[in-house]
Amino acid sequence: EAGVTQFPSHSVIEKGQTVTLRCDPISGHDNLYWYRRVMGKEIKFLLHFVKESKQDESGMPNNRFLAERTGGTYSTLKVQPAELEDSGVYFCASSQAGQEDTQYFGPGTRLTVL
């Protein structure tokens, strides 16, 4: 069974540009989470989808971040316009219904904003 996949693995952009990160959860997992680790800090929760609905977006830092999960399958996280402080590793995780807290993570996307 394929695990959580994320694309791209690395992205380097300039301040002010737009970047879109993609996450494909484990097949059949209704729950999809985004987390972020900024250099030297803890991994922080961003938001949680249940199927295509946003269950909790309390961790989204500001309105430059937009997450979608159309059709309840893969998800995208767009940063527009990117700022220097957005640099970090963005992790996606998924979990199945009934075991929401047992989350399986992808390899992350390393975003560098110059």
Add this chain to the structure above:
Amino acid sequence: AQKVTQAQTEISVVEKEDVTLDCVYETRDTTYYLFWYKQPPSGELVFLIRRNSFDEQNEISGRYSWNFQKSTSSFNFTITASQVVDSAVYFCALSEAYSGAGSYQLTFGKGTKLSVIP
């Protein structure tokens, strides 16, 4: 609010030594879950264990063991007879069973980087 503290930033051990990674947590909930994840150099977070707050039994899985003590709010992780392949960053995490927003977000510690020297 919940908090997870991993006081050890980096640990180095010689192969075959035992090593314990510390994790202390704070939560106001009586029902919660604790986790350990391993992050090898490839970058992904690998799930190791989930422990329910009502189950204080220690768990052993091969060379890995976990000691959960509610009295000290600790969930420590021991690797016995460490191997070079154990070199990774290890994260402890906490999930309150049901947060107010209906989410199961994980709260992570900063991680402990373990280096096992051959």
